[in-house]
Amino acid sequence: MEPIASFRLTAAKRSYAVRRVNFAECTHILTKACQPKPGDLVLARVQTLGSHKRIELPNGRKATLHEGDEVLLAFGNRYAPDQYEAYVPDTLEACHMVAAGGIAAKAVSWHDRLSGPTAIEPVGVLCRSDGKAVNLKEFALPTIACQMPAAVFGVFGTSMNAGKTATAASLVRGFALSGYKVGALKVTGTAAGGDPWLMHDSGATQVLDFTDGGLATTFGTPLDTIVGTTRNLLRTLHKSDCDVAVVEIADGLFQEETRQVAASPLMHSLFDGVVFAAGDALGAVAGVQSLEKLGYQVLGLSGAVMRSPLAVREAILNVDVPAFSLADLQHPATVSTIMEHTLSGRLAAAQ
Template sequence: MTSTFEMQSQTSSLPIIAAHTAQGHQRAELPARIQSSYTTRFAAQALESDPSRFHLATGATVVPQAGDVVIARVTEILNHKRVETPESRKAILFEGAIIMLAYGNRYAADQFLAHVPDSLEPCHLVAAGGVAGMVTEQHVNMDDPTRIEPLGLLADEHGVVNLTRFSPYQLRPLPATVGAEVAPLPGRPRVIGVLGTSMNSGKSTAMACLVNGLTNAGLKVSAGKSTGTGAGNDPMIYHDGGAAKVLDFTDFGFPTTFKLEYEQVRSLTVNLIDALSETDTDVVVVEIADGVYQGETARLLRDPLFQSVLDTVVFAASDALGAVAGVRELQEAGLEVAAVSGVLTSSPLATAEARQVLDVPVLDTFGMTAADTARDLLPRR
């Protein structure tokens, strides 16, 4: 599909076409031209296939929820100057452009803390992958967030469109008790988790290199990302590394995972691994976003269900001290750590420091592309 499409209507105005929807919202026509985004790609496909089905739900009674699809006008371009298209191309933004985003909460220690507002008030583009929210905190080195004016929520005869409605995968129920184990799928392949000290510790690059090394070893590898903020970059580099199948949480209808109910986070992780576990898959590699102290990640580490589906971990760190603390945290939680890699291996000195104090291998990130190196990281069963 194309990332920008023209509606059959030739007007960009938003006339009210019915007094109220069944939910009490005002109803308005869609703009003529809308730029869709990575997080909204499945809803955009439905809209493009039959634009006449859809309209905007607008007015003072509209209360957005995480995952609701919003059509918004760009009013001031600041930090984010591009939006990622469904094909993962970075489209340049212009003031006045109409873009399709999904409301979401964002936790990014190096960028923004943002929440879903409780109205269609002016807010922000909080992630280039296509997430709208209200920024409440930001890193001192970040520019102010790009400002947007929501025009309304995408809706059809069934009501407001949430990403889960058109997502290709749905969460299957798991044991109701948090901490309960779940029986694995018959023949589930070995599973390697990639975690890190923080955002930008080198997790995604390390994972892509590991995927490449396992592929070079003649194995069929599936790869995914189960938590974080929706963006196409990570799934694309997993593909580039050689993964035969790639999924992330947006394939299950979630623009982000921050502030999800914990039961949804644990269910999403297991469902993602199971969806990647095809009959001929040898290895699943899954990335967990942010750092080990981030809320949902910290809780996952000690969840018996999570531990039952994860065989071993490759840990990414920015420096030796972070590597030592992270490995200790994972081991105390009961997880096996196969190796440390990440940004710290860009520095020979930092690598040497880590090797002196760690009891697990410290591997150069790009060295994991070697078949023998990657094969040595496979969990033993």
């Protein structure tokens, strides 16, 4: 362990993932015999640029990276079939920046359209004077005790890039245009600012994600942690007077954490209804049927499948739910229908 000059931390490029950290608490650095844990902060030096040539700063700007730059990242596992599969290494060995939002991990596989990961050399894990590593969980929003928003809607999907975020953002806009004070929440995935910015731009009065709960990523995170974080973030939205919340669950139903979340009675109890985003007709049908078997009220289909009228016709022939374009989700008439289904669902559950 050795002291770290504050100007060195100021000069380093800080990532979105570490935006909640008070760096005044980072007075020392562990450079040897350290086993990183998910959420630990790392000062690293860019060795070789790969597919990630920019880093997302806390304000959302994508800063260009150069070999030799020092960056402030958080260790975390990554699950991204269209990008990287990566894991927190056991030592401070050379590894990779596997997400522009600022995730350090050892990449073990990646999509063949990528050139390969950006290589980094960890300088050390940031710590306090007592040698305790600084971790994102210490800067999570405080646990509060209050009610949930009056209505909560989830967005599940078949996979990465199925259109979940666009679907969630359109729901946000639809509720906002209908006069609701709507909050948005992303509860699983990899730290990145793009989705929260889109929710803000779509009319959400407050947007939170799992990084506000002290998590750099959720791949490999225990279910009880995800559930507890989700419930606390929803309460935080309610405390901000949001009467409706839209919750995006990342990745697809085959991803382990998403599968556990979908099957969890505690998570299920949070949602008044869900919309399913899919990229094709078969995925749409399989996803809706899977969620209905778990007891969810599936309000409709959306996502990338909506680009193909033929695929939409194939899907709705096999499931008894409507298909919504992004424009549909933003229309007050759709919002009114969704809220009517919510009320009828509550009445049925009470009987």
